[in-house]
Amino acid sequence: MDFASTTRRLGRTRWFARLGRAVSGFDRRLQKRTGGRWSVLGRPTLPQLILTTTGRRSGQPREAVLLYAAVGADWVVIGSNWGQEHHPAWSLNLLEHPAATVTLAGVATPVTAHLADTDERARLMPILLEVWPGYDDYAARSGRDLRVFVLRPVERT
Structure with missing residues (x-):
């Protein structure tokens, strides 16, 4: 079993989620400093932005720092x-200010x-679950519908 598969399997557990919350700030700084080449878990094996x-x-x-699915030219993320x-603060921010x-x-x-x-959420959820199967577990634990956002690049004129 490869590293990404193991991480996806462990990602469904409560302790992994607690660990993820604890190191997320450090991971964000590390990825920013290395241009996305390094993460807390080493070289990123899952799609992260x-x-x-x-x-x-x-x-x-x-x-x-979020996992994402690429759908055409768009990025899809889940809260x-x-x-x-x-809900995560970033999702509340996007609802208020969709430019990002x-x-x-x-x-x-x-x-x-x-x-x-x-309808769009129903179409995108299977794609997101391929990236991170733990989203189903997170939804069940949280008792809420997880927000799915589509991030569309702004066309430059």
Whole structure:
């Protein structure tokens, strides 16, 4: 079994989610400094991006490292918050300010986010579950519908 498969299997457990929450800030800084080449777990084997949103209260930039699925030219992310009962702050920020930035392999791309509607969410969830099967467990633990966002690159004129 390869590293990514093992990580996906362990990702379904409560202790892994607690560990993920504990190291997420350090992981974000490490990925930013290395242009996405390194993560807390070593070289990233799962698709990860840095999402920069605008704080809904502060107006300041806020960063989160997220797993994603590429769907055409778009990136799709899910607000799992490691299975906690509340939505992650970045998802609240996107609802308030849908203009954001995706940084992938050190390249920053402006995006506009939208919350997937019911049909779009149903189509995207299997794709997200291929990336991280633990999302089903996180939804069950949290007791909430996990928000799915589509991040569409802004066309430059």
